[in-house]
Amino acid sequence: MAEKVKRRKTQAKTAIVDILKQSTQAMTHQDIELALDGLCNRVTIYRVLDRLVKEDLAHKLVDVDGVTKYLACRDCGENHLHHHVHFSCEQCGELTCLYHVVPKFTLPEGYHLSEVNFTVRGDCPKCSATSSAAE
């Protein structure tokens, strides 16, 4: 029943994967478009990103403010679950994975977990350093 689609290695896909891999933080569609500098069409970026997510090469995250961002899949293991915390900086706006911060919790009876999205907002080390220095 599962349609087997033969993926192709294209210029746009290669470029986008490279850009995502080079970034330490999650990127918006717009970030990527800017980085690509006209290499391909806006729509193509959306479509490539969709494919990357399907192929488990990238993750699609929604930030606390509703902004959709993409992240290269690194060492996520089998299921590509993000059990760790994502940190969203209120000052510089960057969204990063805190791979080592894995919250502990227990769901009540009857709830069945399939995915987790734990985002913490605040000031990142960089920004809290500069803002406290300014005082």
Added chain:
Amino acid sequence: MAEKVKRRKTQAKTAIVDILKQSTQAMTHQDIELALDGLCNRVTIYRVLDRLVKEDLAHKLVDVDGVTKYLACRDCGENHLHHHVHFSCEQCGELTCLYHVVPKFTLPEGYHLSEVNFTVRGDCPKCSATSSAAE
């Protein structure tokens, strides 16, 4: 420096607060519009909701899929922090607060927390019950 704005008690605001308070789950703008049944303009709903959030009478949440939802503020204490888990059902789509589920975690040095958004996706008790009964 803080602008003191004198809020007014209007028909739209009262109705929207009532609707939010009666709901056990977070509601979208559309849900609210439907419940209001033409009582006021679409834009007014957006503006009232913004005000309610500013006045700490409601919370604005973004679901895992990017859908914005609103929730009446109940016993949130002083700072209105949602340290508990929000559960988002993949089947019925409802988003609810699991007030008793508060994850434990520790941020690394240098990170300063101001807000938390922890959403768990999966099947709610209602939906997991009916789907296992169907097998």
Added chain:
DNA sequence: CTCTTAATGCAATTGAGTTGCAAATATCTT
């Protein structure tokens, strides 16, 4: 009741994301 200003309605606009379709191109087959 009168005055001030917050709140509303309406029409137009923005911006992210999607869709249909024809043209381009990656990959497979001879």
Added chain:
DNA sequence: AAGATATTTGCAACTCAATTGCATTAAGAG
């Protein structure tokens, strides 16, 4: 290498949530 085939792309048009400007309405203070 050339041809066949299905994927990928570009473009234009579209959808849908949310925002904005502005004239009008209506809280609520005095």
